Amino acid sequence: MKxxxxxxxxxxxxTQAIPSIIGIIIVTFILTRALPGDPAVYFAGPAxxxxxxxxxxxxxxxxxxxxxxxWIYASNLASGDLGVSVSxxxxxxxxxxxxxxxxxxxxxxxxxFSIGVALPLGIAAATRPNxxxxxxxxxVVTAGxxxxxxxxxxxxxxxxxxxxGIAPAPLGRLDIIYLSPPSxxxxxxxxxxxDGDIETFGAALSQMILPAITLGIFTxxxxxxxxxxxxxxxxxxxxxxxxxxxxxxxxxxxxxxxxRNALLPILTTLGMVFSFMLGSNVLVEKVFAWPGIGSFAxxxxxxxxxxxxxxxxxxxxxxxxxxxxxxDIIYTLVDPRVGLES
Amino acid sequence: MSNSxxxxxxxxxxxxxxxxxxxxxxxxxxxxxxFRGEIVGIVGESGSGKSVSALTAMxxxxxxxxxxxxxxxLGGLDVLGASExxxxxxxxxxxxxxxxxxxxxxxxxxxxxxxxGDVLHRHNMADRQHLRxxxxxxxxxxxIPDPERRFDAYPFELSGGMCQRIMxxxxxxxxxxxxxxxxxxxxxxxxxxxxxxxxxxxxxxxxNMATVLITHDLSMAADYCDKIIVMHAGHVVESGSSHDLxxxxxxxxxxxxxxxxxxxxxSLDDIASIHGGLPDLRGLLPPCxxxxxxxxxxxxxxxxxxxxxxxxxxxxxNCQRPL
Ligand SMILES: Nc1ncnc2c1ncn2[C@@H]1O[C@H](COP(=O)(O)OP(=O)(O)OP(=O)(O)O)[C@@H](O)[C@H]1O
Ligand SMILES: [Mg+2]
Numbered sequence: 278m279k280x281x282x283x284x285x286x287x288x289x290x291x292t293q294a295i296p297s298i299i300g301i302i303i304v305t306f307i308l309t310r311a312l313p314g315d316p317a318v319y320f321a322g323p324a325x326x327x328x329x330x331x332x333x334x335x336x337x338x339x340x341x342x343x344x345x346x347x348w349i350y351a352s353n354l355a356s357g358d359l360g361v362s363v364s365x366x367x368x369x370x371x372x373x374x375x376x377x378x379x380x381x382x383x384x385x386x387x388x389x390f391s392i393g394v395a396l397p398l399g400i401a402a403a404t405r406p407n408x409x410x411x412x413x414x415x416x417v418v419t420a421g422x423x424x425x426x427x428x429x430x431x432x433x434x435x436x437x438x439x440x441x442g443i444a445p446a447p448l449g450r451l452d453i454i455y456l457s458p459p460s461x462x463x464x465x466x467x468x469x470x471x472d473g474d475i476e477t478f479g480a481a482l483s484q485m486i487l488p489a490i491t492l493g494i495f496t497x498x499x500x501x502x503x504x505x506x507x508x509x510x511x512x513x514x515x516x517x518x519x520x521x522x523x524x525x526x527x528x529x530x531x532x533x534x535x536x537r538n539a540l541l542p543i544l545t546t547l548g549m550v551f552s553f554m555l556g557s558n559v560l561v562e563k564v565f566a567w568p569g570i571g572s573f574a575x576x577x578x579x580x581x582x583x584x585x586x587x588x589x590x591x592x593x594x595x596x597x598x599x600x601x602x603x604x605d606i607i608y609t610l611v612d613p614r615v616g617l618e619s
Numbered sequence: 620m621s622n623s624x625x626x627x628x629x630x631x632x633x634x635x636x637x638x639x640x641x642x643x644x645x646x647x648x649x650x651x652x653x654f655r656g657e658i659v660g661i662v663g664e665s666g667s668g669k670s671v672s673a674l675t676a677m678x679x680x681x682x683x684x685x686x687x688x689x690x691x692x693l694g695g696l697d698v699l700g701a702s703e704x705x706x707x708x709x710x711x712x713x714x715x716x717x718x719x720x721x722x723x724x725x726x727x728x729x730x731x732x733x734x735x736g737d738v739l740h741r742h743n744m745a746d747r748q749h750l751r752x753x754x755x756x757x758x759x760x761x762x763i764p765d766p767e768r769r770f771d772a773y774p775f776e777l778s779g780g781m782c783q784r785i786m787x788x789x790x791x792x793x794x795x796x797x798x799x800x801x802x803x804x805x806x807x808x809x810x811x812x813x814x815x816x817x818x819x820x821x822x823x824x825x826x827n828m829a830t831v832l833i834t835h836d837l838s839m840a841a842d843y844c845d846k847i848i849v850m851h852a853g854h855v856v857e858s859g860s861s862h863d864l865x866x867x868x869x870x871x872x873x874x875x876x877x878x879x880x881x882x883x884x885x886s887l888d889d890i891a892s893i894h895g896g897l898p899d900l901r902g903l904l905p906p907c908x909x910x911x912x913x914x915x916x917x918x919x920x921x922x923x924x925x926x927x928x929x930x931x932x933x934x935x936x937n938c939q940r941p942l
Contacts, residue, residue, distance in 0.1 A: 523789060612728050
């Protein structure tokens with residue numbers, strides 16, 4: 278009976294996401310049209326005549342009314358066609374399928390790094406307020422928010438590649454001497470493992486380490502701060518006192534009782550941090566020549582490549598929705614009270 | 620009788636809190652004894668040091684709190700000298716504590732059955748296979764209807780009274796010798812209050828436990844306690860049998876409490892208007908911390924340290940000029 282309730286809540290969240298996606302499709306369509314710059318002029322080149330611009334406009338379908346354009350866009354979308362990027366000449370879908378995994382793989386590793394450092398640090402800082410760990414946590418938080426991503430990125434490249442020579446050249450996902458593994462998930466590390474190719478796995482991983490740390494440092498701060506704060510608050514609550522008064526072991530009190538309760542606000546922050554990461558990818562991708570979705574979007578935006586921008590925003594929107602859904606699901610699994618109020 | 624050695628024996632205990640705004644002398648020279656089979660009430664206004672005494676006895680005082688003098692023996696264990704590991708096994712097994720607002724005193728995201736199970740498992744009272752069975756048996760002892768179903772309930776699914784029963788079940792799961800109940804019925808409705816108090820009394824009589832009942836409610840103390848300890852601003856001002864205290868209070872503060880609550884009933888919350896408030900526990904304090912509120916105050920009261928006087932057998936008063 279309880280399980281069913283949870284399934285129903287999760288299903289409810291899923292259906293709630295549909296209107297937001299429709300809204301996002303409409304809004305991006307309008308916003309891309311509102312961008313300054315005329316793609317027809319851009320692609321016609323500097324020597325274009327009024328007539329050739331007009332021709333390009335017709336070929337891009339930009340001479341039709343907004344409503345008509347939207348109708349064409351929406352019906353193409355319904356059949357899974359995201360259009361063709363005018364700047365690269367490739368289908369947007371193909372571009373996304375190639376680039377999204379690159380960005381996601383990087384983001385996940387960065388998140389893993391960030392969680393792996395921030396959570397233990399935050400917990401340790403909360404259990405020993407004003408100790409050296411707490412000070413360290415404070416320093417990390419301050420450094421994390423004040424160092425700009427491009428700076429940490431460049432600095433790490435300088436130190437680990439140029440000076441120490443222990444990191445590979447910051448030139449994309451894989452050194453050119455390796456072949457990219459047969460694509461299954463699009464994540465090079467996973468695909469290489471599936472292929473049983475340990476060497477390529479190592480190469481792909483080593484390419485990712487610096488950009489992932491760069492990205493991770495940026496999100497360390499909010500995560501560590503939230504972990505510390507949430508743990509402090511939970512540790513001072515009545516039920517922790519009860520647990521201690523019952524003689525429960527320190528580890529039980531800390532993890533089974535305190536941390537699981539602190540997990541709820543931490544999860545929320547994690548969702549935010551993940552969105553941050555997707556957003557700040559662009560800078561990291563530029564520094565490390567990462568063929569991700571962020572650099573693709575920036576380039577498309579500059580040339581008013583409508584199909585590409587729309588495809589990008591849509592992909593991001595769906596990612597956010599999935600992300601929030603995942604967090605909601607974890608929430609309902611961790612917290613028995615979820616769903617009762619709504 | 621085996622009553623010669625107290626289960627809980629606090630001697631001359633002083634506790635300070637180092638806070639940003641100064642050192643709070645929360646307890647000074649507090650002594651109390653609780654024997655097997657008796658229910659001892661601690662009464663006093665808010666801030667008089669009742670909870671601090673209890674928490675110190677359990678060894679779970681806030682890190683800001685420091686014991687500056689005194690000794691605590693709990694079932695023969697030197698609480699202030701023992702290691703944290705020893706104290707952990709003591710807690711829940713030899714001595715347990717229950718708190719007010721039972722709903723927040725339970726872990727909100729763990730089933731109540733599992734929470735009791737954690738305690739049983741911690742103190743090796745049951746192995747994993749028999750844990751559920753043991754928990755249900757424990758739930759039965761606190762008269763929880765339908766314990767099999769309640770096992771899987773979360774605190775938010777239960778009433779306040781039910782949560783307090785769970786707390787009691789958890790506290791008594793390992794049959795401790797000492798139970799400290801810190802305002803166990805605050806926030807519950809009157810009928811539930813009586814049911815919870817009856818339960819605590821019955822169980823402590825059945826098991827011949829030493830029980831400490833911390834309360835604001837004088838009439839409750841009168842109804843349920845064999846002995847009463849009156850605290851004021853971190854001092855024990857008077858202690859004795861309930862009967863002695865209610866029929867012939869000797870400390871002016873106790874007398875005021877009785878008078879302010881007609882028929883010895885009612886709650887201290889309503890009578891905070893005893894002349895003046897509690898003194899500020901930071902900074903310099905007079906030997907008698909009640910002197911500022913006392914009508915019988917004279918020069919002798921400020922002359923030297925206070926000692927407990929035995930005014931009649933087992934009836935002690937900390938006052939230079941008792942009634
Ligand atoms: N963690 C702490 N830090 C600083 N001071 C504290 C702390 N805990 C208690 N005190 C102080 O110790 C004194 C006694 O507090 P205590 O909680 O024992 O009162 P109480 O008699 O239990 O009151 P109540 O009836 O409100 O529960 C108070 O003056 C309080 O301000
Ligand atoms: Mg208290």
